[in-house]
Amino acid sequence: MLHRTEGIVLNSLPYGEADAIVSFFTSDYGVVRVFAKGPRKTKSRFGSALEPLTHSRMAFWGREHTTLPRLTQADIIYPHQKLREEFGCFLRVSEIVEMTLGLLPEMAPHRELFDIMLKALRLIETDRLAYRGYLFYKVKLLSLSGFLPRLSGCARCGRSGSSFYFQDGSIVCRSCLDGNEVGNSRVELSLGAISVYEKIRLWRWEMLGRLVPSQRLVQELERMLNLHIRFTIDKDIKTNSFIIAHQRR
Numbered sequence: 001m002l003h004r005t006e007g008i009v010l011n012s013l014p015y016g017e018a019d020a021i022v023s024f025f026t027s028d029y030g031v032v033r034v035f036a037k038g039p040r041k042t043k044s045r046f047g048s049a050l051e052p053l054t055h056s057r058m059a060f061w062g063r064e065h066t067t068l069p070r071l072t073q074a075d076i077i078y079p080h081q082k083l084r085e086e087f088g089c090f091l092r093v094s095e096i097v098e099m100t101l102g103l104l105p106e107m108a109p110h111r112e113l114f115d116i117m118l119k120a121l122r123l124i125e126t127d128r129l130a131y132r133g134y135l136f137y138k139v140k141l142l143s144l145s146g147f148l149p150r151l152s153g154c155a156r157c158g159r160s161g162s163s164f165y166f167q168d169g170s171i172v173c174r175s176c177l178d179g180n181e182v183g184n185s186r187v188e189l190s191l192g193a194i195s196v197y198e199k200i201r202l203w204r205w206e207m208l209g210r211l212v213p214s215q216r217l218v219q220e221l222e223r224m225l226n227l228h229i230r231f232t233i234d235k236d237i238k239t240n241s242f243i244i245a246h247q248r249r
């Protein structure tokens, strides 16, 4: 069956002498990994459409649960070339790409998030206040993948607090912690950082222009989000390998 959609190239791994396995974030199927025949040949029909971050109209062929469908078409809509050329930009965007691959299962549609990624990439390319794009995308990625941190109050009693515990994915107040949990890994957050986060969590993209937090608050939030995402992906990997190990028995 032929699937037509739009996609953003997340990464591309060489396979054999001239082939590649390419991960796309697509508007209709979420994250999709496809086999691309010959993109590394000089006269490849894909041209430069498989460069990382390229937004293209694409098609792939495969039965419903084929492990690796085959890419049949990729025509560039917008190359995002500037993002690849500026090293600092590319590093930051690579981080978003890695998080997306780590948190979203394959073939699970997330059209809203796809649209946000496109807008975020465009903002990062053009706006000196690009941090808003990174922050917004990360928060929405966590929200739509079901891993959104809870900062509005303690996970157990609802009272406000400032210690975010990674194990709980939430703020937990001191009186709700039992003795064994006091040493669990956590990060302390300022009221300012919590307030910026709550705005991003509730706002739509169109309201983002009103967000002008200090650099200190941005760094504080980013650090917490990055650690939380890292913790979530590691936990997920451990859970999956645990399940696989048990299935093999």
Ligand SMILES: [Zn+2]
Pocket (backbone or CB within 6 Å): 154, 155, 156, 157, 158, 159, 172, 173, 174, 175, 176
């Ligand atoms: Zn509590």
